[in-house]
Amino acid sequence: MNLEQAVVLIKPDGLQRGLVGEIISRFEQKGLKLAAMKMTYLNDTLLDEWYAHHKDKPFFPQLKSFMQKSPVVAMLWEGIECVDAVRKLTGITKSRAAEAGSIRGDLGMSQQLNLIHASDSVAMADKERDLIFKPEEIFHYQKDIELFIYSEAERA
Numbered sequence: 001m002n003l004e005q006a007v008v009l010i011k012p013d014g015l016q017r018g019l020v021g022e023i024i025s026r027f028e029q030k031g032l033k034l035a036a037m038k039m040t041y042l043n044d045t046l047l048d049e050w051y052a053h054h055k056d057k058p059f060f061p062q063l064k065s066f067m068q069k070s071p072v073v074a075m076l077w078e079g080i081e082c083v084d085a086v087r088k089l090t091g092i093t094k095s096r097a098a099e100a101g102s103i104r105g106d107l108g109m110s111q112q113l114n115l116i117h118a119s120d121s122v123a124m125a126d127k128e129r130d131l132i133f134k135p136e137e138i139f140h141y142q143k144d145i146e147l148f149i150y151s152e153a154e155r156a
Contacts, residue, residue, distance in 0.1 A: 004082040006119040007128035010073040014115040020073055026089055026103055027077050031149035036076035036138045042067050074132045080154055083122055090118040
């Protein structure tokens with residue numbers, strides 16, 4: 001089986017609004033497998049590397065400040081074409097315009113306070129995984145339910 005991994009962060013607004021269970025449930029219901037999860041504070045060094053592509057943008061200081069307002073819940077999800085599946089479940093950045101049925105579309109209204117972060121590519125997921133999780137925090141296990149999530153051909 002050709003599995004991908006994707007990192008999802010439940011941002012401070014998602015945590016403060018009590019949406020952790022709802023958000024996790026969406027990924028579980030889709031059939032993705034949780035490989036790692038922890039609650040953590042994000043420090044300046046990690047955020048500088050995480051959001052390196054935004055470092056020169058005027059909103060970067062506010063973004064960093066927001067991401068440090070409370071802990072985040074960091075998760076590593078796994079599945080076939082996981083990154084695309086996670087992105088579709090997440091919805092577009094501007095929550096009030098996000099598709100109904102997506103996490104942001106159903107639960108958010110803001111562009112900046114958009115509840116979660118999701119890896120946007122396999123390469124970015126690998127980078128983010130290595131930034132947030134130690135190897136011993138990632139679990140490799142088989143779920144019998146996968147027989148009912150993916151066809152035999154997809155699992156081969």
